Amino acid sequence: MSSASYPPEVSLIEVGPRDGLQNESTPLPTEDKVTLVEGLVAAGLRYVETGSFVNPRWIPQMADSADVFKKIARTSGVTYAALTPNLQGFERAMEAGASEVAVFAAASESFSQRNINCSISESIERFRTVMDAAKTEGVAVRGYVSCVLGCPYEGRISPSAVLSVSEELLTLGCYEVSLGDTIGTGTPGSMDSLLSALIPALTAGKLALHCHNSYGQALANILVGLQHGITRVDSSVAGLGGCPYATGASGNVATEDVVYMLQGLGIKTGVDLDALITVGASVCNKLGRASQSAVAKARSS
Numbered sequence: 001m002s003s004a005s006y007p008p009e010v011s012l013i014e015v016g017p018r019d020g021l022q023n024e025s026t027p028l029p030t031e032d033k034v035t036l037v038e039g040l041v042a043a044g045l046r047y048v049e050t051g052s053f054v055n056p057r058w059i060p061q062m063a064d065s066a067d068v069f070k071k072i073a074r075t076s077g078v079t080y081a082a083l084t085p086n087l088q089g090f091e092r093a094m095e096a097g098a099s100e101v102a103v104f105a106a107a108s109e110s111f112s113q114r115n116i117n118c119s120i121s122e123s124i125e126r127f128r129t130v131m132d133a134a135k136t137e138g139v140a141v142r143g144y145v146s147c148v149l150g151c152p153y154e155g156r157i158s159p160s161a162v163l164s165v166s167e168e169l170l171t172l173g174c175y176e177v178s179l180g181d182t183i184g185t186g187t188p189g190s191m192d193s194l195l196s197a198l199i200p201a202l203t204a205g206k207l208a209l210h211c212h213n214s215y216g217q218a219l220a221n222i223l224v225g226l227q228h229g230i231t232r233v234d235s236s237v238a239g240l241g242g243c244p245y246a247t248g249a250s251g252n253v254a255t256e257d258v259v260y261m262l263q264g265l266g267i268k269t270g271v272d273l274d275a276l277i278t279v280g281a282s283v284c285n286k287l288g289r290a291s292q293s294a295v296a297k298a299r300s301s
């Protein structure tokens, strides 16, 4: 396939400070989170999911999100987003100065119960109150759907289940839906089938991809997404991450690896790869863990 089949530009949604850090056994100190967010922005990322306003008893790693939002030096043109499961989370996010928020649903009932303690339909009702408040405040709301290519409790998930909840989120007013391969079991084949089912109904412009790399398929799955016309991709510096309610979910696809692949396709991201690798090395050093980015490992060897 020629490079002309790919978009000239892809927007990266950096989820490292939120998804990347929410599962760490020892939470990263607030100051280090602030340094991480600022480093990512300095490396060229223009959308950084900076924290989440969930129940701190459920996710203690994100308990200091308000402080992170308050302490970061902001750069104009950058979106500093937060995850908000309900109105209480939305209000906390607004008080902390989040530029936009994301609600998160699932295509699997069991995952929805374990992750946010309610059914899929109850979650949509909770999000309705968030959407109403966001409309009043003039704040954009992104939607996530987890388990689009497999669930840790239910196994295979049908594209029609993903379509149904994605449609509900878009109807509620989310400007896009990020499709989460939460446990990274998807393959280019299952991603192709899913997108072939979703895009005629929803359009590629309303979809983003959020791929975990547990089975080493994330880049291949993203490539399939690009071929379907998707131009917005979530990733996490150094491949940090994993969902606490999805056993076996390893890190998100590494931002460094996505940038390298996109550069190779001649696709612009606005990200300085060397600067990003330095940011990834620094946070890994603080966490005392190895980078999950193949590109960062190759460059440091």
Ligand SMILES: CC(C)(COP(=O)([O-])OP(=O)([O-])OC[C@H]1O[C@@H](n2cnc3c(N)ncnc32)[C@H](O)[C@@H]1OP(=O)([O-])[O-])[C@@H](O)C(=O)NCCC(=O)NCCSC(=O)C[C@@](C)(O)CC(=O)[O-]
Pocket: 019, 022, 052, 053, 054, 055, 056, 058, 059, 083, 085, 086, 087, 088, 089, 090, 092, 104, 115, 116, 117, 144, 145, 146, 147, 180, 181, 182, 210, 242, 243, 244, 245
């Ligand atoms: C959704 C809830 C809050 C429901 O939790 P709940 O216990 O059902 O909530 P509740 O409404 O019954 O309230 C119980 C207590 O929680 C408090 N509470 C309630 N809401 C909030 C809030 N916003 N902020 C702070 N506190 C809150 C509330 O005030 C109350 O406090 P108490 O009276 O007992 O002292 C809970 O289940 C929760 O926090 N879940 C978070 C799960 C989570 O963060 N998971 C990881 C993110 S999702 C993910 O990683 C997947 C994704 C997005 O990356 C995509 C992918 O890869 O698939």
